[in-house]
Amino acid sequence: MTLLEPAIIQSILAGQQPKCMSLLWFQRNPLPTDWVAQREVVARFDA
Numbered sequence: 001m002t003l004l005e006p007a008i009i010q011s012i013l014a015g016q017q018p019k020c021m022s023l024l025w026f027q028r029n030p031l032p033t034d035w036v037a038q039r040e041v042v043a044r045f046d047a
Contacts, residue, residue, distance in 0.1 A: 001026065003031075003033050004031065004038065005035040005038045005039060007039075008038060008039070008042055017042075018042070018045035018046060020045060021042070021045060029041075
């Protein structure tokens with residue numbers, strides 16, 4: 001969680017993350033360390 005892109009962290013703290021994004025999801029689906037790749041993964045939630 002410490003390697004998340006700042007914009008993703010801000011959306012989580014603001015309660016604006018996708019509903020299916022949870023701590024359990026992060027435990028089962030590690031995000032890449034590259035911030036661009038992280039944004040692509042998070043964008044797929046809204047698709």
